[in-house]
Amino acid sequence: MASSIVVRIKDAFWSRITLGILTGGIALTCPESLPSWLLLTLCCPEWVSSLAKSTLYQRIVLSVYTLCVTLGLDLGFMCLWWCCAALRNTRVSPSGISFAGKSLKLDNNDDAKDVIEAIDNCSDLQYLNLEGNTLGVDASKGIAKALENHPEFKRALWKDLFTGRMKTEIPKALEYLGNGLVTAGARLTELDLSDNAFGPIGVQGLAELLKSSSCYALEELRLNNNGLGITGGKLLASALTDCYNCSKSKGKPLALKVFIAGRNRLENDGAKALAQVFKMVGTLEEISMPQNGIYHPGISALSDAFTHNKNLQVLNLNDNTIGPKGAEAIASAMPNLQNLREINFGDCLLKTKGALLLAESLKNFHQNLEELTLGFNEIKKNGGIGIVEAMANKSKLKQLILDGNQFGEQGQEEIKKKLKEIGKLHTLGSLEENESEDSEEDTDDENVDDESEEHSEIEHSEKENDVIEVPPSIPTTITVEEFLKTPSSNNFLALGNDRIDLIFRYVKEHQDIADYMKVLMKVSTLSNDTKPEVADSSLKCSEFLYKDLFTMAQKNDQTSLVNNSILVNLGLIKNEDKKEKIAWDLDGCLHALKYIASKNYVPQSTKDTLKVFMKREIDNNKDQLGIKKQIWSTLS
Known part of the structure; x- marks a missing residue:
């Protein structure tokens, strides 16, 4: 009783x-x-x-x-x-459910039975982690229905959840999941949909959730590697603007703290649209937007937005073209960002002029700075010395990355000497890829900005208006067999928007590891193509194929065969069949390998094998040393 x-x-x-x-x-x-x-x-x-x-x-x-x-x-x-x-000494940890890394194929309710039952049986569902599985529309309905009974739900950890799904499936699945949360009256604090290639179409399905009351309390939004593009970036900005305005009308405006959207080809227009959101919100503590093809017009818009987020602590714009003109805009914003702990402007073509502008802006303040990454920026000795001098009063500095610049041997020694004088030598990372300092000065600094302006004007003539159209599908004009005979970027694009699905179906009909690996190499060789749409799509397809190959190998106890095949096809060991020759550019293949090297789905034996052979290549001073060092570093 x-x-x-x-x-x-x-x-x-x-x-x-x-x-x-x-x-x-x-x-x-x-x-x-x-x-x-x-x-x-x-x-x-x-x-x-x-x-x-x-x-x-x-x-x-x-x-x-x-x-x-x-x-x-x-x-x-x-x-x-x-x-x-x-x-008194007991800590209460948030409760929830994790199916991370299970590689479940959830097509319908029966497939999702275990997930649904786990949700139903959890009395306090704070989070649901479905990373590394593949979710279909019918299964998403069942999971959404189960979520309707959990108003306490806060963290949707749904990265890498739609591998192998058609682009038309993803927005529907997202819509069902979003409706389930809205019905429950849940208030999300974290939404992670990274590594899902849903593109602008997927954002349409996500938009309703972002605009709903379930996202009024959102603090962390992670959309890394989603292929948003400019259109998706604008749609995302529009949805977040609606969320802010609606939440504000209810008395407590959206207070986003973490925004992550790397590898999305947002470019200048996408960055400008999101900059307006950042300026409006004003509560961001971390902004990470690496590899988005942003030039100085977009950087300038973002810099202005940063000044409205005075508690910004982590700023990552790695692998965008900031250039000297963009550096000037960032330097102007720096006095307003005294809480910065981590700055990553690696591979941003800052040049010496940009480095000196940044150094001057950091020189007197920013006492909380712990990490500064400025590698691969074509910075010469004077710029490097300027950066080091700016670090003299940074008592919390833990790491200074300056590798891949143009200091020369003498400049490298001077930088080390200066760091030793100020007691910061222990913070300096490797300088193994330091290049010789050219005799000519940085006369091309201004050219960087001129090129970026020209690039920006050519890239988009999109007018700013209220109606954003999703680009039409590209029709398929060649077969996979034709692409594999001539694996060019044009032929890759000619496979159409569903190229990943077409290639996957093809390899499933050719289960032999050797044949599978050849397809993978011919796809991944395009991962560093000069056309962004080719490079991004190639990398996503390569990752998908690698993941499927490793899953198949582990299931059939063939991991050692796969490891051997990778080594052969990357030219790391000789092929026993001397008639078989490598017919693809290894730079792109190695670039794709670097991207997947640290992923959880890569077997440990594969990582260990690659580490040994990469070290051997480095020790023997072989070709492609730069990328091989990066792979080895990732695996170490």
């Missing part, structure tokens, strides 16, 4: 009991902490609510209640005192 009554007690009642018990217990056991405890309960009521919902906690309270009734108030009160003392 007593237990059935307890089952019907509402969460609010349990929360009040919890608050009373803990407050009384702390007053008895640790009275000096009582003011802090009361402040905590006022600021973090969800902590008390979370504890109150714990089945274990409720059993403890029931036991104490029974003792009170059976043995008398005094003994019962002593038991309460003991419980509170035990809870």
